[in-house]
Each structure stands twice: as structure tokens, then as C-alpha cells.
Amino acid sequence: MEYLIANFGAILFYLVAVLAVAGAVGVVTLRSPVHAALALLETFIMVAVLFVLRHAEFLAAVQVLVYAGGIMVLYLFVIMLVRVKNLRPEDAFLSGIAPLAVLGGVLLGALLALGILLGTMAAGAGAGALTAVGEETVGNTEAVGWLLYTKYLVPFEVVSVVLLVAMIGAIVFGRRDAALTGSGEGVEL
């Protein structure tokens, strides 16, 4: 029992990590898109738990609200909207290149793991600056907000332009009389 209490952080990490990887495997292997979406939801929430463990409470909240709330609803909406009559569940994978792709993923993973093993990293340095504005100790949300609207104000504005462009692009693609309708010839805007 004392062992459990002393190593609570580590046990929680391994539990959550295993669940996150299980969800990720589900995303890649489950044949039904709805099942894959639910596995992805599980991974999102587990990653949010890991954010809390690393003192990023604001980002954990953003992760749950934006990913698990917004993006997941968007995915499920499109899955339900689209009639996939000629995509049977047994055709979920590209048959020809699947072994090669898995091999490539494993090789890349081995290469990156080698990099991790060769690099030396000590334990965490503590989390003083993650909850501080100047010399004052505040919450993580306030610290992130302070930094975001002072030092990183210009990138923040640029990212808002990216969102605007994405919105316009989505509207253009979604228009019924857009260039993508028709039989493929006579493309016009």
C-alpha cells in the first residue's frame, strides 16, 4: 500500500499511457469509422490526463473542449452525413501497401527510439515557471494567458488569420455549385 502511494504518479502515468496507446491502436485497426472515432476520443481524453500530470491544466481543458467536444462531433457528423455505400468494412485498408507501411512505421519508430536512448534527460526541473507571472505565483491558465497576449501576441493574431482562411476554404468546398461538382470536365468557379 505504501508502495502504491509513493509511486502514485508513475502508476497513473503507465495506466493512462497504456489506455492511450490502446485507443491509438483502435484508431488504426478498427474497421468501422464510428468505432475508430470512439477510440480516438479515448486517446484524446487520456492525453488530457497526461497534460494535467505535466502541469498543463489549461491545455488539458482545451484538449477536452476543442478535441473531445468540437472536433469529435465534427467527425461523427461527417461520418453520419456521408453515405459510404461502396466502402465495405472489409475494405478498410489499402491492401497492397499495408505491410510496407507497417514496416516503414516500425523502422521510423526504431530510429526515433534510438535517438531517445542516446539522448540523456534528467528528471523534471520542477514547475515554477508554469504557474508564475513575473515573480508572482498564479494559476496555470493565468500564466499561459499572460504569455499568450504579451510575448506571443503576433503569432496569436497570425493563427487567427489561419482560422479565417480555413473557414473560407471550408465554405468554398462545401458550396453546392463549387467547381468540384459535375463530372470532372469543364472545371469552373
Place this chain on the structure above:
Amino acid sequence: MIITATHYVALSLILFCLGLVGVMVRRNFITVLMSLELMFNAVNLNLIAFSYRLDDLAGQVLAIFVITVAAAEVAIGLGLIIALVRLKDTVALDEADVMRS
């Protein structure tokens, strides 16, 4: 037993490679986009781990930007899916070969 940044980077590596394999092997456009989300999440996990390790908030701010770009990517990608379904009545990526002909 102390969890270091190495543990987080290793987990992030596993998630990233799984997402990469998913992008390559999936036929359904929607699940390919989901695997892409998996890769974004792995990157965010890395940023957060190093933000804690180096005691620097810049990693968390960068993760916010990554989430924003991911949201933009989903909006565009799902718009593309709707357009593709309207054009070819399919979400299978190997049937989206209009530009090849």
C-alpha cells in the same frame, strides 16, 4: 520511480508512429484524418513534456497554436470529404484519382 521527460517522449513516439501507419494503410479518408489527429496529439504531448522539463511556458503556448492549426485542418479536410463525396460518391482514397487521368 520517477516519470521523466523520456517516458513522455517514448509514449509520444509510439502514438506518432501509430498515426503515421494509420495515415498510410487506411483507405477511408475520414479515418486517415483521424490518424492525422493522433500525430498532432503526439506532438502536443512532446511539447508539454519538454515544457515541464525545461520549466518554460513557451511549449504550452506552442501547443495551443498546434491545436488551432489542427482545428483548421479538420475544417478543411472534412470540407474536402464532402466535396469528394459529391463528386465521386465515395470516401475511398484510391478512387479519388481525377487528376491522374
